[in-house]
Amino acid sequence: MKVLVVDTTHGGAILASEFSKKQDFEVFAWDIYHTLPCEVKSSLKSQKIQLVDETFFDDFTQGKLSSSFKNDELMVVAPIHCNLPHPIHMTHHQAVHYFMKDRISVPVIEVTGVKGKTSVVAMLKEIYREKTPLILSSLGVEVVADDEEINLQRNISITPASIITAWELAEELSTAENYNIGICIFESSLGGTGLADVGVITNIAEDYSICQGKSCASKAKKQMFQSEIVVCDYDSCQKIYSKDSDFHTLNQKTNTYSVEKKSNVFAFKSNVFAFNINYGLFETSFQVRVRDLKTIHGKIINTSFECSTFAPAEHHLENALSAVCSSLSMGTPIKTIIRGLKSFKGLPGRTSIKNNYLSGENRKVRVIEEINPGINVTAVKKAVNMIKEYENPALVMGGSYGVTCEEIDENSLSDFLNGMDNEILIILTGELGKSMMGKMKDGVLYHSQIDSAVDMAGKCGAKNILLIFRSNYSDLGRR
Template sequence: DGNEQKIILQKDISITPANIINAIQLAKKIANPKCSTFPICDKNLDLEERMEESDIQEEFNENPYADLNYEMAIFENSLGICGLADIGILTNLVENYSIAKGKSDARNAKRQVFKSPSVVIEYETLNEFYPNEKEEYKDKINSFSLNDTYANVYCESIDYDIDNTHSKVIYHDLKTIDGKIINGMIDIGCFAPGSHHILNVLAATTTALALGIDDETIQNALSNFKGIDGRTNVREIDAKNGLRIIEEINPGINTKAIESSINMIRDIDNYYIIIGGKYGVTCEEIDEEKLSKFIHEYLTNNPKANLILTDELGKSLEKKINAMNEKQLKIEHIEDYHEAQRIAIDNNKNILFIYRSNYSQVSKR
């Protein structure tokens, strides 16, 4: 009707069902602003009408979500875990962050994995966060680890490479879904430049073995994996000079994964490291204090490293690093990550691009 207007209901919120519902309620209040509470009240009502509305208000207080009239069901899937299935998979739990406005946490959210008939879980996560479940569900758990030999699946050796990492994987006392116990060794070569990538490979390998898939099929499938465009992959950016970009783009990327990504670069003099991202991405916002300390320590130990911070996250990191920057390390922030990448290319450098993307930024993933 020509009177439409766009209103930002709330800035910098994480994408969770609770926040989506709050946004809907805010929209309803703005659409009918006569009263600051919901449902709408009118002080001009007579006594009988006020009593009727009082009943409505009481009903609303008991169940504030009952009258949303929004034809949509909202389901939330916790990062690092699959839904209930023949095999439930929990890749890891790096930080036990709070959820549901502080009423619960990641540990409880991910605990549902143990409802599956068979469970694949990182050994360190199992020990730290689920010691009781480890004993209670021991007959259906298969664990994996980079190097802990007590896990059902672990790496005896790993030879990291940007394009093709080789690892010798040992599996023992592994329980298949058809009731068998299997033991063996499998050589794996695939795209897994960092330790956090190898953990994903181990999760997939453990799951495949539990399903009864043979070693050769697993080897062939993993050897053909070259990364996921817009998530973790390597691509050429300057064929003439042989320059490449390693992209780590992830809505839920955390400090530990960023550390692993940076540490996987051996010839750091030939790289620009570009770190940045958006806020309001997931319920697990990044630990900026921890990341700032890591970057500061890294630059102190590698003074010749080329690092550019970008976008909202980069700006905040710049302030925090400068606050602890007694040696006046050079910290550069460039708002547009495209410009940061151009600088690297102009200086004939490869790029490690670590970006915490917003879900709406589909082009980055």
């Protein structure tokens, strides 16, 4: 059979290589974004994989590129977000399931969503530290063994094909060090592979478009419902997925979670919800109530308990509830969940707190960092509403373009910031900040350098500074 793997940028090179190892496959790879390094091209060619371009389809009639195919026809494998003028027979997520369903023999938790994926994975890592977990996230691939965090690869994407890379790295480590992986926790973009015992959709905070406007994030992430049990925030489940014709079937294997608040009178309808919440900058305590939660072992859980963790604002608490709901769905003991969350102290590169000395002064300011390549307007609003509650607050906001496929809505963001009415000092920075300056009211400051912008906020009298920066954390390593 001929198989065309589209998009070598987002994991297609890995998938093409896997197909080439199978008998009876003639493999073609299309570098649709023209980003394939020369060494990867050479490697693919050495595996007898043929590199093609868009003219490749000219050799096939439209009739042969149908939704079903015979053994002598072409199977097209492409990302779910790829906009092709031809049918896609298998997504990259489905291809990973095809290759890995018989290779991974331990429990799997797979996490997708618009916001909070990396933070939820980090919390799950703390909960499952004693099980020698294999972790794939936007921060890299690592294994926790004997309480030691072993980094296997940094700067890896969360495209589904990276699951193959992560597992192979873990196999090499297990052979060399005699470690036995006990559980896999995978962060995955735009959906799930179907490998998961528990698949997690953290939220659909903003349902951005994909496929050049022909589809949206929520449809792609619906792939996660191929998991044995699905965990999803209550609002997304009700507002988006409850409208699907097959929702009754999906709902039977779905556990939801939510935070009790005045604006959400239906929070009690979720399977897991938090109440009696006491927010703190370094630790937040809360009660958890569990109602009719389904586990992968077929049990139903009804209980309540108290937790505390690093969750200075509501959206951080929602991430914690996602981890709680996921762990309960796996059948994990409550005391293990409580202990794991207690040990979570924030995540460098997502949300963490630092005390910075001002340059030339023996005075500290508190900096709450929100550094995230996919930060969007919804997340900004939640974070700003948090910092407003603290003494002498300031916002340092900026970042870069092109760090994710989803860019930020500058007009909506500037409207929100302009509506603050001097409640908070605002300093913009980076190329994003420079672009926004023309949309801002008088009184907003700008500095091109991020550290200087934070320093400026402190010297203007701020004691609690919220730094929101669209970037990969590794790109700021020289700060």
